[in-house]
Amino acid sequence: MIRSRTRLTCLAVVAVAASLAVSACGAGSRTAAATAAQVDCQFTAPAQPVSVNVLAYNSSAVDPFTNTMVKSCTRDGVTVNHEPIDFAGQVQKTTATLAGATGTYDILENYGFVVPTQAAAGKLRPLDDLFAKYTAQYGLDRISPEMRKVMTYDGKLYALPMQAQMYVMAYRKDVFDQLGLKPPTTFAEMRDAATKIQAAGQIKYPIALPLLASSDIITAYDSAMGSLGANFVDPGSKTPNFDKPQAAQAFEALRSLLPFMDPQVATFDQPAVQQQIYNGGAAMAIMFSGRMNDLTQASNNRFASQMAFAAPPSVAGGDILYNTLSVDGWSIPANTKADPDMLFSIIASSVGPDSSKASVPAAFPARQGVLTESSSPYAAAALASITKAPPAEPYPWTSVISNEIRPVVADVILGKTSIPDGQAKMQQLATAVLKQYP
Amino acid sequence: MRRREFFGFVAPSVLVMAGLLVLPLYQTIAWSLQRVNYGETGTFVGLDNYTHALTDPRFGQAVLFTVELTLVVVATLIVLGYLLATLVNGLGRSRPFVLGILLVSYVIPQVVGGAMFSWLFNSNFGGVLNFLLSTLLGQDILWFASTWPNRIMVALNTVWSMLPFAMLVILAGLQSVPEEVVEAAQIDGAPTWRLHWNVIIPTVRGTLGFVAIISIMDVLRAFDQLIALSPQAVQLGNESVMLYVFNVAFQDGGQQLGLGSAVNVLLIALICLMLYPFIRGIAREARHA
Incomplete structure (x- = not known):
């Protein structure tokens, strides 16, 4: 009996030790509370202790703002709680917390792509009155008007911008110099450079492009259509634009790059594209600006000193680049019971000058003047990119249509479906979605 | 036992079963007939959700892929599990340590195991196995972008993660085989393979059936490993039923609870269908016992 118990203990110890040893390989975090700034977070202390729950995914670009909020606003009976979570988890929890009459979270990290859908459904509290009330106190007039516009739906502001991301091209300067190449400004030039x-x-x-079939590929297609001057939907007539020539040209442009990309490119998200650069497996990559800082770190990238940055090319020439402007900000759910003035003070203090400075170089802060061309090796490229991004599509159907057509876009780019067939299918799917928005 | 005592003992189990099994099942069936978002009262839509799923070629492909994966993996699990259990059963003092090591793949969360497994095949992240196989075969294998290599990788990972369970249960079955029966067969001069085929396997048939039942249910619900191993699952036709539910009903904040519930009801029917032969066998044995 004793012997069998000893054996059982040994068995348990070996199993636990082995699993801990294996799982420890993935332990650790890229985020750190060290990025938190101590700022002035002013609000009237509540009569009773209050917990403010914040839902925000962890990334080196968002953490400085979240950490500042937690560090500076936990006082006078208010406890600001934030649990680590990834982006996919945030998306799921956002849907759940906004669903009922009451929710789990009082402050939501949000992004321009979904704000119109949530705002149209009455899930978010308009912030215009609070923005006006606290502009002077928190210097909110320095928050980029363009980014505020992205967070505006039907004339009302639904999220206070904190930072933005836009496409930036990273390239290997040593490879380009050796072959006498310049950063491409069009897809044709990119193909020529790649051929050489x-x-x-x-x-x-x-x-290297992030073209993951289950997510990034739709952003790539949207960027290509945007560069050709077409939205997914004509907002005036509420008709999809997938039967327009630009929809086909966008496919042709993306497919024209396939011979120069890894055959498994439709399985690559942004970290996989970063890895291609780290491995020396690619000479140029287009990703969101938030991914560029990693490329400049010698601890990540043995080619860090050889990395150079430029604005992404346009698809076919012209002023609008192959680009997407994604703005992150803070929203207040309509179903929170917490005092809106207190919540707005918390989010407004987190986008102040100090936390915005702390977010550089990982982020492109919404606060004007914080990021300059000398802020990081890729700041000039990001500043050039943001001015030439396609206009946002702040409509409630945009994210719904994107989700619906994504598998078709992947099938067309991978050659499983012809471009005309894909266009017809997308037009049909988008038309069905638009019927829900009379 | 008095009737009051009987109900006193049985009531907690009945309540737990009703709360955790019957109510969710009822809710799932009710939602499958509705269009419903989180936190909202649903609208009755009859069989629309079932029609949507059953007329979607993607769902058909997902069922086909899931059933094929289940048949291959369960057969492999039973064969390898039996062989491994036989080997471990023959070990002496080292058995607990060997068992401990073998259990590692079972205790690792599937999504973590799937990610680690994917690195073995991913040239972008080192890909040791990919490198060895590519060198051996003289050509690159697109493990993540070609249908069959991807299926093989998914099946290997599923076997890798579930084999310890099968081995452990079969090992328990082997230890219950009466020694005198084995000795009698050996004295009669039965070769090793006949000893196993005619004596031991019939004795542990119930255990093997149990392994098959649990494994079928587990593999039919395959999801976690596909997130890491098959990022292009939809295009490759390697979408499992559970991944299909997630993709069409819940991905990116989707709220198609009705459609998701309908597919889950269909999955329950599929599970019952695939388990029917095993459950019938067990019931028959119980009747004859």
Whole structure:
């Protein structure tokens, strides 16, 4: 009996030790409370202790704002709670917390792509009155008007912008210099550069784009259509634009890059594209600006000193680049019972000058003047990129249509469906979605 | 036992079963007939959700893929589980340590195991196995972008994560085989393979059936590992039923609770169908016992 118990203990110890050893390999966090700034967070102390629950995904760009909020506003009977979570988890929890008459969270990290959908459904509290009331106290007039516009639906502000991301092109300066190449400004130039790099024989797949079939691919297609001057939907007539020539050109443009990209590119998200650069497997990559800081770290990237940055190219020339402007900000759910003035003070204090400075270089803060061309190796490229991004599509149907057509977009880009068939299917799916928005 | 005592003992179990099994099942069936969002009262839509699922070619492909994966993985689990259990059963003092090591893949969360497994095949992240196989075969294998290599990788990972369970249960079954029966067969000069085929396997048939039942239910609900191993599952036709539910009903904040529930009801029917032969066998044995 004793012997069998000893064996059982040994068995348990070995199993636990082995699993801990294995799981410890993935332990640790890229976020740190060290990025938190101590700011002045003013609000009237509540009569009873209050917990303010914040839902915000962890990233080096968002953490400085969240950490500042937690550090500076937990006082006078108010406890600001934030549990670590990834972006996909945030998306799921946002849907759940906004669903009922009461929710779990009082402050939501939000982004321009979904704000109109939530605002149209009455899930968010308009912030215009609070914005006007606290502009002087928190210097909110320095928050980018363009980014505020992205967070505006039907003339009302539904999220206070904190930071933005836009596409930036990263490229290997050593490879480009060696072959006498310049950063491409159009897709045609990008293909020419890639052809020369391939011919030089060093890099088999010179171009790296995040085209993950289950997520990034729709952003890529949207960016390509945007660069060609077309929205997904014509907002005036509420008719989809997938039967327009630009919809086909966007497909052709993306497909024209396939010979220069890894054959498994439709499985690559942004971290996988970063890894391609780290491995020396690609000479140029286009990703959101928040991913660029990692490329400049010698601890990540043995080619860090060789990295250079530029605005992304346009698809076919012209002023609008292959680009998407994604703005992150703070929203207040309509179903929170907490005092709106207190909540707004908390979010307004977190986007102040100090926390915005703390977010550089990982983020592109919404506060004007914080990021300059000398802020980071890619700041100039980001500043050039943001001015030439396609206009946002702040409509409630945009995110719904994107989700619906994504598998079709992936099928067309991967050649499983012809471009005309894909266009017809997308037009049909989008038309069905638009019927829900009379 | 008095009637009052009987109900006193049985009531907690009945309540737990009703709360955790019957009510959710009822709610799932009710939602499958409605269009319903989180926190809102649903609208009755009859069989629309079932029609939507059953006329979607993606759902058909997901069922086909899931059933094929289940048949291959369960057969492999029973064969390998039996072989491994036989080997472990023959070990002496080292058995607890070997068992402990073998259990590692079972205690690791599937999504973590799937991510680690994917790195073995991913050239972008080192990909040791991919490198060895590519060198051996002289060509690159697109493990994540080609249908069959991806299916093989998913099946291997599923076997890897579930094999310890099968082995452990079969090992328990082997330890219950009467020694005198085995000795009698050996004295009669039965070769090893006949000893197993004619003596031991019939004795542990119930255990093997149990492993099959649990494994079928587990593999039919495959989801976690596909997130890491098959990012292009939809395009490859390697979407499992559970992944299909997630993709069409809940991805990116979707709220198609009705459609998700309808597919889950269909999955329950599929599970019952696949388990029917095993449950019938167990019931028959119980009647004859």
